[in-house]
Amino acid sequence: QQQVKQSPQSLIVQKGGISIINCAYENTAFDYFPWYQQFPGKGPALLIAIRPDVSEKKEGRFTISFNKSAKQFSLHIMDSQPGDSATYFCASGSMFSGGYNKLIFGAGTRLAVHP
Amino acid sequence: EAGVAQSPRYKIIEKRQSVAFWCNPISGHATLYWYQQILGQGPKLLIQFQNNGVVDDSQLPKDRFSAERLKGVDSTLKIQPAKLEDSAVYLCASSLGYLNANTGELFFGEGSRLTVL
Numbered sequence: 683q684q685q686v687k688q689s690p691q692s693l694i695v696q697k698g699g700i701s702i703i704n705c706a707y708e709n710t711a712f713d714y715f716p717w718y719q720q721f722p723g724k725g726p727a728l729l730i731a732i733r734p735d736v737s738e739k740k741e742g743r744f745t746i747s748f749n750k751s752a753k754q755f756s757l758h759i760m761d762s763q764p765g766d767s768a769t770y771f772c773a774s775g776s777m778f779s780g781g782y783n784k785l786i787f788g789a790g791t792r793l794a795v796h797p
Numbered sequence: 798e799a800g801v802a803q804s805p806r807y808k809i810i811e812k813r814q815s816v817a818f819w820c821n822p823i824s825g826h827a828t829l830y831w832y833q834q835i836l837g838q839g840p841k842l843l844i845q846f847q848n849n850g851v852v853d854d855s856q857l858p859k860d861r862f863s864a865e866r867l868k869g870v871d872s873t874l875k876i877q878p879a880k881l882e883d884s885a886v887y888l889c890a891s892s893l894g895y896l897n898a899n900t901g902e903l904f905f906g907e908g909s910r911l912t913v914l
Contacts, residue, residue, distance in 0.1 A: 688839075714901050725801070725888055725905025726840065771839050775901075783828075783892065783901045784853060787839035 686774050688788030695795050701759040703791045705772035708753065712774040714783060715748065717757045720769045720790075729770070730757070762795045769793070799823065801906035803889050809912045815877035818909045822870070822891030828852075829866055830903065831874050832888040840888055846872065879913045886910045 687706045695701045707715075716731035732739045732746040732755065739746045745758040759766055769792050775785035802821040810816050822829050827848050832840035843862065844854040848869040857864065861880070866872040876883055886908040892901070 686839075716901065718903075723907065725890070725907050726903075727905065728902045731901060777901060783903075784845065785842070785903065787832075787841070789839045790837075 686772060686786050686788040688772050688791060690791060691789070692792045693794070695762045695793065697762065697764060697795055697797050699762050699795075701757075701762045701766070701793055701795070703757045703770055703772070703793070704754065705756065705774075705788055706752075706754045707774040707786075709774070710753065712776055714775045714777050714785075715746070715755050716773050716775075716785070717744075717746065718771045718773060718787070720771065726771055759793075762793075764795045764797050767793055767795050801889055801891055801904055803887075803906035803909050805909055806907065807910050807912075809914065810879055812881055812913050813878040815875065816879060816911060817876075818874045818887050818889075818911075820872045820874070820889030820906060822872070822889070823904055826891035826893055826904070827869070828892045829872050830888075830890040830892075831864055831872070832890065832905075834886045834888055834908070836885070843874070843887075876911075879911075881913050884911055884913045 689704050717729045718726035719729045720726040730741050730744045743760045748755040769790045771790050772788040773785045777783045804819050829846045831843045834840045843857045844864045845852040846866040849866045864874045888908045890903040890905045892903050
Protein backbone atom coordinates (compact mmCIF):
# COMPACT_ATOMS: atom_id res chain seq x y z
CA GLN A 683 0.00 0.00 0.00
CA GLN A 684 1.20 3.52 -0.71
CA GLN A 685 2.53 5.12 2.44
CA VAL A 686 1.91 8.46 4.07
CA LYS A 687 4.72 9.41 6.43
CA GLN A 688 3.96 11.80 9.26
CA SER A 689 6.27 13.56 11.71
CA PRO A 690 6.83 14.18 14.54
CA GLN A 691 5.22 11.37 16.53
CA SER A 692 4.62 13.71 19.45
CA LEU A 693 4.83 17.43 19.99
CA ILE A 694 4.73 19.65 23.05
CA VAL A 695 3.96 23.32 22.56
CA GLN A 696 3.37 26.15 24.99
CA LYS A 697 0.06 27.98 24.90
CA GLY A 698 0.17 30.68 22.25
CA GLY A 699 2.93 28.97 20.29
CA ILE A 700 2.89 27.52 16.76
CA SER A 701 2.42 23.78 16.24
CA ILE A 702 3.81 22.34 12.99
CA ILE A 703 3.16 18.81 11.78
CA ASN A 704 4.59 17.45 8.53
CA CYS A 705 3.44 14.81 6.10
CA ALA A 706 4.94 13.23 2.98
CA TYR A 707 3.15 11.10 0.40
CA GLU A 708 4.35 8.82 -2.39
CA ASN A 709 1.60 8.56 -4.97
CA THR A 710 1.55 11.48 -7.41
CA ALA A 711 -1.99 10.51 -8.37
CA PHE A 712 -3.29 11.63 -4.98
CA ASP A 713 -5.46 14.72 -5.31
CA TYR A 714 -6.91 15.25 -1.85
CA PHE A 715 -5.02 15.99 1.36
CA PRO A 716 -7.00 16.34 4.59
CA TRP A 717 -6.01 16.65 8.21
CA TYR A 718 -8.10 14.91 10.86
CA GLN A 719 -8.21 15.63 14.60
CA GLN A 720 -8.94 12.89 17.11
CA PHE A 721 -9.69 13.24 20.82
CA PRO A 722 -9.41 10.23 23.16
CA GLY A 723 -12.36 7.89 22.86
CA LYS A 724 -13.70 9.64 19.76
CA GLY A 725 -13.46 9.01 16.06
CA PRO A 726 -11.32 11.31 13.88
CA ALA A 727 -12.99 14.48 12.61
CA LEU A 728 -12.04 16.52 9.57
CA LEU A 729 -10.12 19.66 10.48
CA ILE A 730 -9.06 21.12 7.15
CA ALA A 731 -8.30 19.80 3.65
CA ILE A 732 -6.51 20.97 0.51
CA ARG A 733 -6.43 20.06 -3.18
CA PRO A 734 -3.15 20.15 -5.17
CA ASP A 735 -4.17 23.16 -7.25
CA VAL A 736 -3.39 25.55 -4.36
CA SER A 737 -0.28 25.90 -2.21
CA GLU A 738 -1.94 27.09 0.98
CA LYS A 739 -5.29 27.03 2.68
CA LYS A 740 -6.19 28.82 5.91
CA GLU A 741 -9.18 28.31 8.18
CA GLY A 742 -9.03 30.29 11.38
CA ARG A 743 -5.90 29.30 13.30
CA PHE A 744 -5.27 26.28 11.07
CA THR A 745 -3.24 26.45 7.84
CA ILE A 746 -2.21 23.76 5.37
CA SER A 747 0.90 24.40 3.31
CA PHE A 748 1.26 22.17 0.25
CA ASN A 749 4.40 21.51 -1.82
CA LYS A 750 3.45 19.42 -4.85
CA SER A 751 6.98 19.04 -6.24
CA ALA A 752 8.28 17.75 -2.92
CA LYS A 753 5.15 15.66 -2.30
CA GLN A 754 4.86 17.17 1.15
CA PHE A 755 2.26 19.10 3.11
CA SER A 756 2.09 20.44 6.60
CA LEU A 757 -0.37 21.65 9.22
CA HIS A 758 0.32 24.85 11.13
CA ILE A 759 -1.69 25.66 14.24
CA MET A 760 -1.25 29.28 15.21
CA ASP A 761 -1.80 30.54 18.77
CA SER A 762 -2.04 26.94 20.01
CA GLN A 763 -4.50 26.39 22.87
CA PRO A 764 -4.80 23.62 25.48
CA GLY A 765 -8.05 22.60 23.76
CA ASP A 766 -6.00 21.76 20.66
CA SER A 767 -4.37 18.90 22.58
CA ALA A 768 -5.31 15.85 20.50
CA THR A 769 -3.89 13.45 17.96
CA TYR A 770 -3.64 14.77 14.43
CA PHE A 771 -3.61 12.58 11.33
CA CYS A 772 -2.69 13.61 7.84
CA ALA A 773 -4.18 11.64 4.99
CA SER A 774 -3.81 11.41 1.26
CA GLY A 775 -6.22 10.10 -1.26
CA SER A 776 -8.00 10.23 -4.54
CA MET A 777 -11.42 11.41 -5.56
CA PHE A 778 -12.99 9.14 -8.12
CA SER A 779 -15.49 9.99 -10.83
CA GLY A 780 -17.96 7.69 -9.13
CA GLY A 781 -18.11 10.21 -6.32
CA TYR A 782 -16.26 8.27 -3.67
CA ASN A 783 -12.81 8.86 -2.25
CA LYS A 784 -10.11 6.59 -0.90
CA LEU A 785 -7.86 7.76 1.95
CA ILE A 786 -4.61 6.53 3.44
CA PHE A 787 -3.78 7.90 6.90
CA GLY A 788 -0.46 8.76 8.48
CA ALA A 789 0.56 7.32 11.83
CA GLY A 790 -0.52 10.39 13.79
CA THR A 791 1.04 13.14 15.90
CA ARG A 792 0.10 13.49 19.53
CA LEU A 793 0.02 17.21 20.35
CA ALA A 794 0.08 18.50 23.91
CA VAL A 795 -0.37 22.23 24.46
CA HIS A 796 0.77 23.31 27.90
CA PRO A 797 -0.85 26.33 29.58
CA GLU B 798 -28.24 15.34 12.02
CA ALA B 799 -27.44 11.99 13.61
CA GLY B 800 -23.85 10.84 13.28
CA VAL B 801 -22.41 7.44 12.48
CA ALA B 802 -23.60 4.92 15.04
CA GLN B 803 -21.51 1.93 16.06
CA SER B 804 -22.03 -0.92 18.50
CA PRO B 805 -20.86 -2.38 20.71
CA ARG B 806 -18.48 0.26 22.05
CA TYR B 807 -16.36 -2.31 23.85
CA LYS B 808 -15.87 -6.04 23.45
CA ILE B 809 -13.52 -8.46 25.18
CA ILE B 810 -13.16 -11.98 23.79
CA GLU B 811 -10.80 -14.92 23.97
CA LYS B 812 -8.64 -15.73 20.97
CA ARG B 813 -10.29 -18.02 18.44
CA GLN B 814 -13.74 -16.68 19.39
CA SER B 815 -15.85 -14.66 16.99
CA VAL B 816 -17.13 -11.10 17.20
CA ALA B 817 -19.36 -8.84 15.12
CA PHE B 818 -19.54 -5.08 14.91
CA TRP B 819 -22.44 -3.06 13.57
CA CYS B 820 -22.46 0.33 11.87
CA ASN B 821 -25.29 2.63 10.85
CA PRO B 822 -23.98 5.43 8.61
CA ILE B 823 -25.35 8.93 8.24
CA SER B 824 -28.60 8.86 6.32
CA GLY B 825 -28.07 9.31 2.60
CA HIS B 826 -24.35 8.52 2.61
CA ALA B 827 -23.51 6.16 -0.20
CA THR B 828 -19.97 5.29 0.86
CA LEU B 829 -19.18 3.30 3.99
CA TYR B 830 -15.73 2.44 5.33
CA TRP B 831 -14.36 0.13 7.99
CA TYR B 832 -11.00 1.13 9.41
CA GLN B 833 -8.81 -0.68 11.94
CA GLN B 834 -6.91 1.55 14.36
CA ILE B 835 -4.29 -0.19 16.44
CA LEU B 836 -3.16 1.73 19.53
CA GLY B 837 -0.71 4.46 18.58
CA GLN B 838 -1.25 4.07 14.83
CA GLY B 839 -3.32 5.72 12.16
CA PRO B 840 -6.54 4.21 10.83
CA LYS B 841 -5.98 1.46 8.27
CA LEU B 842 -8.67 0.84 5.67
CA LEU B 843 -10.12 -2.66 5.81
CA ILE B 844 -13.01 -2.39 3.38
CA GLN B 845 -14.93 0.28 1.51
CA PHE B 846 -18.46 0.01 0.15
CA GLN B 847 -20.18 2.17 -2.45
CA ASN B 848 -23.87 1.55 -1.81
CA ASN B 849 -23.90 -2.23 -1.31
CA GLY B 850 -20.97 -2.99 -3.60
CA VAL B 851 -17.37 -3.44 -2.48
CA VAL B 852 -14.97 -0.80 -3.81
CA ASP B 853 -11.81 -1.92 -2.03
CA ASP B 854 -11.15 -4.85 0.26
CA SER B 855 -7.49 -5.35 -0.61
CA GLN B 856 -6.36 -5.08 3.02
CA LEU B 857 -9.10 -7.17 4.57
CA PRO B 858 -7.73 -10.47 5.95
CA LYS B 859 -10.34 -12.51 4.20
CA ASP B 860 -9.46 -15.75 5.95
CA ARG B 861 -10.89 -14.33 9.18
CA PHE B 862 -12.61 -11.03 8.45
CA SER B 863 -15.85 -10.53 6.55
CA ALA B 864 -18.10 -7.56 6.02
CA GLU B 865 -21.41 -6.92 4.38
CA ARG B 866 -23.65 -3.98 3.68
CA LEU B 867 -27.11 -5.25 2.96
CA LYS B 868 -29.50 -2.88 1.19
CA GLY B 869 -26.74 -0.27 1.00
CA VAL B 870 -27.34 1.08 4.51
CA ASP B 871 -26.19 -0.71 7.69
CA SER B 872 -23.04 -2.76 7.73
CA THR B 873 -21.56 -5.50 9.87
CA LEU B 874 -17.92 -6.48 10.25
CA LYS B 875 -17.19 -9.96 11.55
CA ILE B 876 -13.99 -11.54 12.81
CA GLN B 877 -13.81 -15.32 13.09
CA PRO B 878 -11.60 -16.65 14.59
CA ALA B 879 -10.03 -13.70 16.41
CA LYS B 880 -6.29 -13.43 17.00
CA LEU B 881 -4.41 -11.44 19.63
CA GLU B 882 -3.22 -9.00 16.95
CA ASP B 883 -6.84 -8.10 16.14
CA SER B 884 -7.00 -6.05 19.34
CA ALA B 885 -7.79 -2.57 18.04
CA VAL B 886 -10.50 0.02 17.63
CA TYR B 887 -12.72 -0.65 14.63
CA LEU B 888 -13.90 2.60 13.14
CA CYS B 889 -16.81 2.94 10.78
CA ALA B 890 -17.03 6.02 8.59
CA SER B 891 -19.36 7.25 5.88
CA SER B 892 -19.28 9.91 3.19
CA LEU B 893 -21.72 11.35 0.70
CA GLY B 894 -20.18 9.52 -2.21
CA TYR B 895 -22.23 11.06 -4.99
CA LEU B 896 -20.70 12.64 -8.06
CA ASN B 897 -20.55 16.41 -7.77
CA ALA B 898 -21.71 16.21 -4.18
CA ASN B 899 -18.70 14.66 -2.55
CA THR B 900 -16.67 17.06 -0.43
CA GLY B 901 -14.33 14.23 0.42
CA GLU B 902 -15.11 14.41 4.11
CA LEU B 903 -15.34 11.17 6.05
CA PHE B 904 -17.61 11.15 9.09
CA PHE B 905 -16.40 8.68 11.70
CA GLY B 906 -18.25 6.91 14.46
CA GLU B 907 -16.74 6.64 17.93
CA GLY B 908 -15.49 3.14 17.21
CA SER B 909 -15.72 -0.32 18.72
CA ARG B 910 -12.80 -1.25 20.93
CA LEU B 911 -11.88 -4.94 20.71
CA THR B 912 -9.61 -6.67 23.19
CA VAL B 913 -8.58 -10.23 22.37
CA LEU B 914 -7.16 -12.19 25.32
